[in-house]
Amino acid sequence: MQRIRNKGHPYNDLMKEYHRYKYGDSDFQIRTMPQVIGLTASLGSPKNPKNVDDVIKYMINKCANFDAKSYTIVTKNAAELYLKISKTKENTIVVKNDDEFANKYYNYLRGLIEDIEIYLMGIDGVLRNPAIFEGHCEIKKAEYKTWLAITRQSTLKKSKLSPLSKMKATDCLDYLDQLYEAYQCAQLFPTADTTEFYLKNLGSNEGTDLDKLVYRRKQKLGKDPCSECDIFKKLVKCINDQFKKNADSKIIIFTPQRYYCRLGAEVIERYTGKKGIFISGSNASSDEGGCNPAQQSEIVKKFRNGETQILFATTVVDEGFDIAECNLVIKYNLVTDNIAHLQRKGRARQLLSESILITFEEKKKMLEEKNMANIQMITEAYQCLEKLSTARKLSMFENAIIEYNQKRVEEENRDATLKQKMSLRNADFTILCGKCDAYITASANIRLCGSYYIPYDPELWKIVEFCPSTPEADRYNKEKRLGILGMIHCNNVVNGQICDKRIGCATNF
Ligand SMILES: [Zn+2]
Numbered sequence: 001m002q003r004i005r006n007k008g009h010p011y012n013d014l015m016k017e018y019h020r021y022k023y024g025d026s027d028f029q030i031r032t033m034p035q036v037i038g039l040t041a042s043l044g045s046p047k048n049p050k051n052v053d054d055v056i057k058y059m060i061n062k063c064a065n066f067d068a069k070s071y072t073i074v075t076k077n078a079a080e081l082y083l084k085i086s087k088t089k090e091n092t093i094v095v096k097n098d099d100e101f102a103n104k105y106y107n108y109l110r111g112l113i114e115d116i117e118i119y120l121m122g123i124d125g126v127l128r129n130p131a132i133f134e135g136h137c138e139i140k141k142a143e144y145k146t147w148l149a150i151t152r153q154s155t156l157k158k159s160k161l162s163p164l165s166k167m168k169a170t171d172c173l174d175y176l177d178q179l180y181e182a183y184q185c186a187q188l189f190p191t192a193d194t195t196e197f198y199l200k201n202l203g204s205n206e207g208t209d210l211d212k213l214v215y216r217r218k219q220k221l222g223k224d225p226c227s228e229c230d231i232f233k234k235l236v237k238c239i240n241d242q243f244k245k246n247a248d249s250k251i252i253i254f255t256p257q258r259y260y261c262r263l264g265a266e267v268i269e270r271y272t273g274k275k276g277i278f279i280s281g282s283n284a285s286s287d288e289g290g291c292n293p294a295q296q297s298e299i300v301k302k303f304r305n306g307e308t309q310i311l312f313a314t315t316v317v318d319e320g321f322d323i324a325e326c327n328l329v330i331k332y333n334l335v336t337d338n339i340a341h342l343q344r345k346g347r348a349r350q351l352l353s354e355s356i357l358i359t360f361e362e363k364k365k366m367l368e369e370k371n372m373a374n375i376q377m378i379t380e381a382y383q384c385l386e387k388l389s390t391a392r393k394l395s396m397f398e399n400a401i402i403e404y405n406q407k408r409v410e411e412e413n414r415d416a417t418l419k420q421k422m423s424l425r426n427a428d429f430t431i432l433c434g435k436c437d438a439y440i441t442a443s444a445n446i447r448l449c450g451s452y453y454i455p456y457d458p459e460l461w462k463i464v465e466f467c468p469s470t471p472e473a474d475r476y477n478k479e480k481r482l483g484i485l486g487m488i489h490c491n492n493v494v495n496g497q498i499c500d501k502r503i504g505c506a507t508n509f
Contacts (some may be wrong), residue, residue: 011038015065019408022067027405038066045374045381049257053211055374055381064400070393073382088329089354092368095234097187097360101227105191107314108185113139113176115217119210120172129159132169139183148173148180152434163436164495170435171210178202181259187360188260188333191227201473208497231360235332236271238356239310242328243274244415250326252311256334258289264332268310277302278312286484289503292452329355435501438463438492452507465491466506482509 015038022033043059063071074081126132132155135147152173156166182198203214235253242249255261261278268276279299284290291299296316303311311326315336335357357368385393431440445457468486469479485506490499 011367012065012226013177015067016408019067020412021407023405025409026421027402029407036067038068042378043071045378049322052377052380052384055377058380059378059385060396060400061404063397064404067401067403069397077399078419090356090372091354092359093234094365095231095358096361097229097231099227099230102186102229105186105194105227108184108188109179109455110139112214113179113420116172116175116179116210119213120169123161123165123168123172124157125161125165126169129155129161131155136182136367139180144180149452163499167206167436167494167497167501168210170501171208173341174404175202175210175214176350180211184257185259186227186229187231188229188255189232189263190229192203193263197263197266228299231333231358232271234358235330236268236327238328238330238358239268239272241276242354243309245274248306248309249328250306250309250311251328251330252313252326253330253332254313254315254334255332256314258284258314260332261314262289264312265310266360268312272310274310275308276310277308279316280314281316287479294329297482306428311399327353331355331357333361333364335359335364335371433492433499433501433503436490436492436499438490438499440464440490440503463491464503465489479505491503 012039015036018033018036020027022031024030043062045055046058049055049058058203063069121127121133132151135143135150137143137147152170156169156173159166161169178198179202184192185198186194199218203216203218204211205215206212207215241249242251253264255264258278258280261280265276265278268274277288277299278291279296280289280291282290282292282296286292286295299311302308315334357364359365388396429443431443431446432438433440440463441455441457441460445460447454447456447457465488466486467489469484471480474480485508487502488500488504488506490503492499
């Protein structure tokens with residue numbers, strides 16, 4: 001059972017291949033194929049359907065993707081079926097999040113951020129490269145993270161900065177990354193926890209000019225203003241109430257980003273007495289809060305056997321994971337679309353379970369209501385289809401399959417041209433330090449081992465430094481749990497200054 005809206009989904013690729021064998025370069029069947037049974041939780045609806053017709057069209061196209069000319073729905077014994085499946089109660093709670101101390105804390109962070117941005121502007125050559133600040137916006141907005149990523153990954157590389165300036169600018173971006181996450185987390189968690197996680201070790205009295213600046217600025221601001229965060233208090237209350245009702249409860253808390261999950265899992269025990277754990281996608285490294293597949297299944301196991309009863313999750317858990325039944329699903333300031341809505345609700349599989357949206361934004365509440373309206377439209381779409389004659393329905397499904405195959409052949413021709421162009425280029429590449437551009441190794445030396453990329457290059461040790469992890473630096477025992485022995489830093493010297501960019505970690509295998 002998979003969600004197949006996105007184009008790159010493996011199921012879509014499989015079905016494309018199936019269609020290619022069956023229909024070849026045309027939309028007429030040229031070969032008999034075995035029947036494939038595909039299951040989906042719901043045929044779903046487009047993102048913003050204007051009316052029921054939009055939904056019907058979407059559903060029929062989805063069936064064309066399956067090469068299906070009909071669908072089945074439960075018509076008999078429906079009442080009996082509904083007795084057996086859980087009736088998830090749904091609820092939305094809006095908690096305004098603007099107490100005086102929280103606002104002071106946001107100002108405090110903004111002050112730090114401003115100082116670093118001014119420092120960035122002062123780096124030799126930065127103002128002569130206006131592209132660096134293109135797309136810059138307020139820290140409040142999600143686009144800030146995009147600006148950081150683009151500046152790091154492309155603008156700086158293309159800019160005509162000296163290597164030393166590039167290194168300094170990268171240091172600024174590292175700080176801003178941390179502070180962006182801190183700012184986001186401070187909206188959903190007590191500020192004291194944000195400080196502990198992000199600010200405590202920020203800056204240093206003995207590092208670069210920038211390290212010292214951040215350190216001094218922190219001292220000058222004095223003790224940060226402390227807020228318990230109203231929305232978090234509500235979250236804790238919902239969790240505690242659930243455990244009062246049933247001490248063996250299992251609770252999943254969905255959040256929009258992995259850094260919320262990471263922080264939430266670290267702190268929740270202090271407020272509820274129950275251990276927390278988090279699961280996120282494998283598209284980020286462990287120290288950035290990602291989980292590789294082995295870690296994911298370990299976490300799922302712990303939650304299933306009740307070892308941990310509170311699971312923080314990003315939307316990665318919407319599909320494909322058999323998380324086992326849980327009693328309460330909390331969407332913590334998270335709303336996406338109607339399919340995800342159904343799936344998330346579907347996680348609350350215990351009879352008499354509950355699904356709650358807790359948010360500080362009125363607009364999230366409205367989006368949630370729109371999702372529910374879309375789900376209603378799906379029901380109406382089925383009712384409309386049921387009223388059509390069998391022949392009419394069949395021709396609608398058959399036409400959609402013809403259209404699907406016409407589009408597929410067009411796409412395949414386009415891809416073939418592109419592939420030919422690409423094959424003319426060399427597939428080998430070199431890996432450079434993201435901060436100082438020093439040569440690290442070549443792609444030919446990299447092996448994929450499980451989900452780790454491992455360099456097999458003895459020469460590597462001449463340009464990197466191994467820094468063993470200390471219990472002090474690893475204050476949450478995060479590295480220890482992951483088997484990380486220490487970090488690998490770039491040892492290249494530019495203008496008398498060691499680059500020191502962290503480029504990977506050493507683990508026990
Ligand atoms: Zn470097």
